[in-house]
Amino acid sequence: MCLRRPGRCLYRCCVAALFAGLTLLATADQPQLLSDASIEGYRELYGEQAARRLTAWQNLIREGNQLSEPEKLERVNRFFNQVRFLDDIAHWGKEDYWATPVEFLISNGGDCEDFSIAKYYTLRVMGVAEERLSLSYVKALELNQAHMVLTYYPNPTAMPLVLDNLINSIRPANERPDLLHVYTFNGESLWLSKKGQRAELVGTSDRLKPWVQLQSRMENNRVNIQQSQERQ
Template identity: 75%
Template structure:
C-alpha cells in the first residue's frame, strides 16, 4: 500500500525525458539540466531516512537564485510550481518552500508532518515563508529556510516570528513555531489553491519569463 501512495504523490512531479527535452528547447539547456537533476533527486533520495531527505531537498533547492516576484514574474505575488521555479532558476521564499514541500511529499514524507509557515523575519523586518517539519505531532518542528541553510528547530530560530501555517489540508494560527489553533482549511488561501491546481495538472506557465 505504501508504494501506491508514493506513486500517487510522485506522479504530478514526474517528468519524462521527452518533457525535459521540450522544456530545454523552450527555455534553454540549463533549464533542462536543472529539471533532470530534480528528477534524479526524486529517484536517489526515495529510500533515505527522513532526516536525510530533508537535508538533501533543502540543499538542492537552496542553490536556486532568490528573486523578488515583481522583478522575476512582473507581479506583486506569484506562487510558482517546483517546475516553474527550476525552469526560471529563481523565485522568492514562497517558491523555495513550495518546491521543498512537494518534493518531500513525493519522497514519501507524510503531509501531516509538514507545514508551510508564514513568518516575519525580524532581522529583515519583512514577511517570509519557510517549510516546517514535525518528526512527531508533539515535537518541536524544524525549519527549512532559504535564508539559513542549516536545518534548525523552530525554537532555535529567534529571528522568525510565526504567524500562521498550512499544508495540503489545514490552516492553523501558529505560536512559537508550533501549530497553535486550527482555523480552517488551506483552500482559504487562493495563491495556494492556484499552485496546487497547476502542480496536479503538471502545467507550466512562464509567459515571457526568461530562464
C-alpha cells in the same frame, strides 16, 4: 512577497492574503515525475541549463526515496537553496506569484514562497507524510518583513525543524528567535502558529487564494503530462 529589503513585503499583507477566499478547483498532492520526453520538451523551449536543473531534481527524488527522513530534509534543502532569490515583481512582473517547482527550476529563480513550495512538494513525492510538513508564514524579525519557510514535524507534538532559504542549516523552530511564527498550512489544513508549533486549527488551506491557484496550475500540468504520455 518576501523581499530581502526592509520596508517592503509588509507583515499585514502576509496576514491579509490568508483570508482571500476562493473555491478549491483542484488538488495536486504531489508533483508528477517528469518523463524524458517532457524534459526534452523543456530543453527545446527553455534551454540546456533549464533541462539540467529538472534532470537533477528528478535524480534527487529517485535517489532520495532510499534515504532516511533527516537525510531527505538535508538533501532537499541544500538542493533548492542553490537557486537564485528573485522577488516576484522583478521575476514574474506580479506583486505576488507562487511558482510551481517546475517553473521555479526552469527560471532558476524565485522568492521565499517558491523555495518553500518546491521543498514541500519534493519531500511529499519522496514519501514524507503530509501531516509532517507545513508551509509557515513568519515574520523575519531582523529584516522586518514577512517570510515563508517549510517546517517539518517528526511527530505531531514535536518542535518542528525549519527549512529556510535564508540560511542553509536546518534548526528547530525554538532555535530560530529571528522568526515570529504566525500561520502554518499544508494541503488540507490551516493553523495559527505559536513558537513554531501548530497552536489552533482555524480552517482548511483552500482559504488561501495563491495556494489554490498554485494547486490548480499543478493539476493542469499533471493532466497535460498524462495526456502527452498517452499520445506517445
